[in-house]
Amino acid sequence: GAGVSQTPSNKVTEKGKYVELRCDPISGHTALYWYRQSLGQGPEFLIYFQGTGAADDSGLPNDRFFAVRPEGSVSTLKIQRTERGDSAVYLCASSSQGGGIADTQYFGPGTRLTVL
């Protein structure tokens, strides 16, 4: 079946604008994760959903970042008043269960966000 998909693959925006990044997880996966990867760094955890609810949003850097998963499948990461420091690759991953066991997270190709 299809893997995790993310759209758009690239997004260029101006400082101060609002952006939405979309993630389509593997069908049937209940757990969904967002990470951010800056140049030369490893992915940094942002938020984790189990079903429709955010089980852990401790990685969101500030209140400009928000994510939803209203039907427990597709998720949207929303960034308000973008800043140049938000430029990074935003990765989405999904897993069949989530939580406390060696449950493989499958990563999408990412959305490269550039804030000018």
Add this chain to the structure above:
Amino acid sequence: GEDVEQSLFLSVREGDSSVINCTYTDSSSTYLYWYKQEPGAGLQLLTYIFSNMDMKQDQRLTVLLNKKDKHLSLRIADTQTGDSAIYFCAQGGSASKIIFGSGTRLSIRP
């Protein structure tokens, strides 16, 4: 806090073994991972090891875990040009989120 450290670069000759090292800080980690990232491709889980294990072997890959020193290593036997990539060490626990290192870029010399 949680932190994962690894060297940034490694260069090996084709056919030799590659050893990528990593240290981590969270002693409560339940499992530790090695991910591979190739240009233009997503992160791929290579292997993982439970924290109560010392070693895991999977074909050309050998993972060694020294829990006392919080040291993890990945050995790739008979390194090939297709092994060129960035390798991330990562730790995970009951919270599900994965903490990644900064990655080690492996390059292969002919």
